Amino acid sequence: MTRLFNDPAAFADEALEGFAAAHRGWVRPVTGGVVRAAGTPAGQVAVVVGGGSGHYPAFSGLVGRGLAHGAAVGNVFASPSAQQIRSVARSAHGGAGVLLMYGNYAGDVLHFGQAAERLAGDGIEARTFAVTDDISSAAPEETAKRRGIAGDLPVFKAAAAAAEEGLPLDEVLRVAEHANARTRSFGIAFSGCTLPGADHPLFTVPEARMAVGLGIHGEPGIGEESLPTADEAARLMVGALLKELPEGVDTPDGQRAAVILNGLGSVKYEELFVVYRKVAALLGDAGVDIVDPEVGELVTSFDMAGVSLTLTWLDDRLEQLWRAPADTPAYRKGAPLAQEPATEAAAPYVEEIDDSRVPDATEESRGSAAHVLAALNAVADIVDTHAGELGRIDAVAGDGDHGIGMQRGTTAALEAAVRAHDLGAGAGTVLVHAGDAWADKAGGTSGALWGTILRSLGTRLGDQDAPTAEAVAQGVSDASDAVRRLGGAEVGDKTMVDVLVPFADTLAEAAGEGLPLTEAWQRAAVTAEKAAAATADLLPRKGRARPHAEKSLGTPDAGAHSLALITRAIHGVLPDHPLDQH
Template sequence: MTRLFNEPAAFADEMIEGFVASHGRWVRRVSGGVARSTRSTPGTVALVIGGGSGHYPAFGGLVGQGLAHGAAMGNLFASPSAQQVYNVAKASDNGGGVLLGYGNYAGDVLHFTQAQEKLRKEGIDCRSIAVTDDISSAPAREMHKRRGIAGDLTVFKVAAAASEAGYTMDDVVQIAERANHRTRSFGVAFTGCTLPGGERPLFTVPEGRMAVGMGIHGEPGIGETDIPTADELAELMVAKLLAEIPEGVQISGARVVPILNGLGSVKYEELFVVYRRVAQLLAEAGLDVVDPQVGELVTSFDMAGTSLTLFWLDEELEQLWLAPADAPAFRRGAVTAQALASDDGGLADVELSIPAASAESRAAAVRVLAALGAAKDVVDANAEELGRIDAIAGDGDHGIGMERGVRAAVEAAADAVVRGAGAATTLHFAGDAWADKAGGTSGALWGMALRAVGDALGNANAPDGGAVATGVADAAAAIMNFGKAKVGDKTLVDVLVPFRDALEAGVQDGRSLTDAWGTAVVAAQQAAEATANLLPLMGRARPHAEKSLGTPDAGAVSMALIVKAIHESLLQENTIENSMKETA
């Protein structure tokens, strides 16, 4: 378990602060993560990588000359927000465009894509590479669905070396894609990891058993077996990887970089025993081993496990892999020391202006704040259960992420209301804060939803049932368009769509917003319960679909809880208003 922490919610920020304080030769703090502390060649491509915290040395430990220019660092096991990625990219840009690199997880894809779109609108050439090396997470015919684990290192290293050598953006992207195509990983675990403040591991493995095909966020494996000997484990991992040779590679005489990665509690001496047999097996297969890496490169707190990566080289990839690099956690050869960069990361928060709003809209903003407060209370009360549900087939962090998001939303909304904001502005501030502080898939989607409702309400008029129903419909459309989920995929969409339909029907029938919302809540609750009978087709739970059968989706449950809490808030407001009228 993780023993040394202060406030669990502050762990990631305090970790980054300490990392920068101890590694100032390589990195400087910028809003959203870290960037190189040294200057880079003007006009070159900037590689900005990132993901959730909890995986050191990924991602901050890979920032430095010859490697990444910056790292967006999200909360624990949660993708950085789009704003964090944008901030780090702006601080890292050298004028030659920005390549965003990340593991292929739903939340990362959502947030990095949003940041990419924002950078492009500003005229910055921005591209992305989502690493897909984990062979356990999807079959070969669906490589685009595979997640990224320790293979992140190979893709980031060669892309950064290409940038350092002055390659154009098109050529850097081509190199990164080729490296991704030629990288394969397979992992196992003996125990799950425990997040700071957590009372139990995100998943458990029976005594004497080993999870096969686990993920670095604590996702359970796709199967179990008895714990093998070190040699038997090496044989299992090598056999799995040699069963899938990248297209265009001839195995006899091929040159390959093996990376034996410790996930946190399996230490170097054990890894060396395993690697001894890995090296024998690769030699027996007729492979030429180049620059093997054994150690902790992508971790998962205290998870006891290991993964093996094979990076199949060609002449150019080998040259780039062996190029000099100087980062806190990965050093090779000698780089030419560069001058320190100016410390202009913009860590200070900028106070946003408040657009003018009518008295009616300002009054509605107070009701919006009350609704968000009700959402916060219900999330706080159910966070542990939401995490338990999520851990059945995912990584168990849904409750934590929802807590971070809704608390930030309430704080931002309260600040907006005090400053005289209308309903739209209050929801915009709340949505942006939710997305920024929660990160992850749910953070992106809830931020998007609040913004869509805010757009529909505006700052001019007193919101009515029609405007609210329109906002909910717009939120559903935005979420489904961006997240690509549809009804039946076992996500929050399975609740949002029937809630939307019932709300629209109630408003069209002339019912009050409170009554229409109440009817829609019933539909939402029924839909959330019904997700127990579905198999997940999106997100981290997808590779473990059968494990989740019989358990509702955590995102669907949290949405049903929140809309019910908001209905109770509406009922309370009506009671207060009626009481005031009677008193008058």
């Protein structure tokens, strides 16, 4: 969906204007596009790239030292006209001729070809070159019919780096041909894109499906499949590219390749990284040495959701050109800062924190640790059982991740507790380790608070004595204080504090009356359940409000509810012989 525009007909022009205004250090607007702000050095071949708008950073974002000398920019998804190209090329011309480069599309071929003819008429020597990297757009024996997609970048870059070296026009053209012959791309798409002012997408991909080899303007691909996992997507793309090696490359093993994992618009960088993780592993397995990979949006198609993988199989010459520095608005290579030497302090810090620190414990406390394990087991179980419900409650006014976060935390807490117990830890240390693991894995606010609860309780119980009801009650009170201090919430704010405080108070009162732990805990658990239910009548305090918190009236707080569930679950596994009767 394109939402931010003024007159749709002016979109491409206004975008180019804003782009140029934001990048004055790199580019200067001219009729038809942009050229380098500092111009083309005299006697250097000018590489002028171009194509329709909607593919940013192609094409204007690739203008600058080490890459293009100019970009002709057409309307949305429409080739620039021959006049525009001619104008840009004349501005970019440094006296040594112009190489016009573009993706292989009918409109571009037409206009760039006409522009070259007119430039010849102007006395400027010009050559044209169309990039043809998309292997799904035509068969291997018809490579000249293939489209140009993200392979534009390495092919443009190779030619531009050669121009930067001062090579003459026809040699720059030969470099482009050589780079293109060794560059292959393969893409998949999950959605189309919507142009400015349009009320429906230019093309569509069915929900939960993937178009294999779909072109960047919706040109037909080679098939449709179910939505893959990230790893499957990586396998599909790597597999397709390893199947069609360029001439002169018999096996991937031992080869070097420039790798570009390109997002087409609305795929997130995080998703690209998840896919790249597997791409790198698969190429590594095949024996390919990855050189200077690029993961990001290099050639887009508006807000299309899709991803493509490009490999340029490098020989020494192409590797040198790929590694050459570049400085454009959207593509920078080479260090702007001299590298400082690594320091002593940079030595990797890999200690698994606290994990091996298990203080001595008494037999009694180690025995109680088994009960702690049982309790944490029950906690993990109850959270697992109710994770969906907790998520739904949280989603009413929050971000809906309470169930997932609690699952992560309780699972990690149980694992850490088992580990500590195996190492002979007492009840206190088991709880402290469990709390740290909970906070560590769950993250977020609830992770921090639950980590604190377990840590407070563990610190109070220690590793010496078997826990008494009083000690447990005191530990819970410590936890209640710590949570209020850390989280800054008070009773009535519609948080877990609404349950934790009365639970702690009731437990302390009951323990003070001399009740055994199971009975005291039972009374406190009932209080907790009532308090959790009562949070449905509350509005969160202003300033502590979670998203759309006002919507949550009538629904209990998720953190309060999960705490009540947990107190109940723990009661179910408290030993028949209460701890204080050991």
